[in-house]
Amino acid sequence: MTEDAVRRPVVPEAQPRPVGAEDFDARALRAETATRFTAAVAAIDAGDMDFPLPGSGATAERFAALRAVAEDDLCLARLVEGHVDALAILGELGGPAPEPGRRWGVWAAEPPGEGLSAVRGADGRWSVSGLKQYCSGAHSCTHALVTARAEDGRRLFAVPLEAGTYEPVEGSWQALGMAGSDTPDVRFHAADAEPVGDVEGYVNRPGFQHGGIGVAACWLGGASAVARALRAAAHRGGGPHTDAHLGAVDIDLRAAGLLLEAAAAGIDADPLDTKGEARLRSLRVRGFVEAVCDRTLGHVGRATGAGPLCHDRRHARAVADLTVYIRQHHAERNLAELGALVSGREEE
Structure with a gap:
């Protein structure tokens, strides 16, 4: 019998239906997270939520605070982590002083594609144009630190998110997991931009590695959830x-927690990375925590079956969110880099 002779079922097209109380509603999740994010930033401004700067002597407290937010809500943690990371970057690179009420994002992903370009006008002022992908908090942030390609290389810029110069691309964030993080593409149209640091200063500073471990702290909080x-x-x-x-899960979570504490102590002992250990530390911590998250998802699923995934909305969201969030880890690419460092080839 030929393939053409096989009768195939006709699958009807999905018909739009009203969104009810029990339906997945990404827009509602986004609005809920934005409200909580605004409240969290207000609490940070007021000193009611504390995220000590990396290398300040209290980095373990910073990681613990990020873990706590993530255990409550990974989408909220994604926005809070971006905001407090931006504050650390501005301090480290001598950017504009943060002002109360501003909600910052760090939009520095650079996958293949159009990307952002930066130009300097005759008056000396910079502007950025183009497409930036993976912009968490695109509808709720008031300012963002963005990477863009300039004539002299890649730079970091502080950009106010003003109507007419930036526009979230609707429909460009289709993930069910991390839906509330509001992470679409954003198109910039000659947006005013203030340079922060020198060319490649964003990635070459020690805090880039410290911040990567802060993201891992959020992953670990999600695994606990x-x-x-x-x-x-x-x-x-x-x-x-x-x-x-x-x-098995308890061993993993506790080991990862101890590794985060050790990393925090290492950062506090050498915040400027004079020993050159920051990248190695970050790769090890992020790789281990990602593996712990992956194993936790497997253990919990195998032990509890479909029940919690189908009937416990909070658990289903936590699983979906964590599954997406840990994909910020670059998997074998990061493991290969770690292996090359450990082997000593990177030093030759």
Whole structure:
């Protein structure tokens, strides 16, 4: 029988239907996260939420605070982490002093494609134009630090997000996981831009590596959130297999927590990276935490089955959010870089 003779079912096209209380509503999630983000920044400005600067002697407290926000809500953590990272970058590179009420994002992803270009006018003022991808908080941030290509190389700029000069591209963020993080593409149209630091200063500063570990702290908080369903199942007496999965998850989460604490101590001992260990530290921590998150997702899913994923909205969101968020890790590319560093080839 030929393939053409096989009768194939006709799949009807999906018909639009009203969004009800139990439906997935990305716009509502985005609005909810934006409201919480605005409140969090106000609390940071007022001193009610504290995220000590990396290398300040209290980096462990910074990582613990990021973990706590992420365990509550990974989408909120993504925006808060971007805001406090921006404050650290502005301080490290001598950017404009942060003002109360401003909500910052750090939009520095550079996948293949159009990207941003920066030009300096005859009056000496800079502007940026083009497309920037993965802009978390695109509708709720008031300012962003963005990377753009200038004539002399890649630079970082502080950009006010004003109507007419920046425009989130609707429909460009289709992820179910991290839907509330509001991470679409953004198109800039000759937006005013203030340079922050020198050419390549954003990636060459020690804080770039410190900030990457802050992201890993958020991942770990998300893994703890996913593990709640497993703890609850074990508490109800799920049996020896459930206990075994929980034991494996507990070991991983505690080991990752200790690694974060050790990394924080290393950053505080050498905040300017005079020993040249920051990149190695960041690769190790991010690689291990990503693996812990991946194993946690597997253990929890195998132990609890489909039930929590289908009937516990908070758990389902945590699983979906963490699955997307840890893909910021560059997988084998980062592991290969780590291996080359450990082998000593990078030093030759």
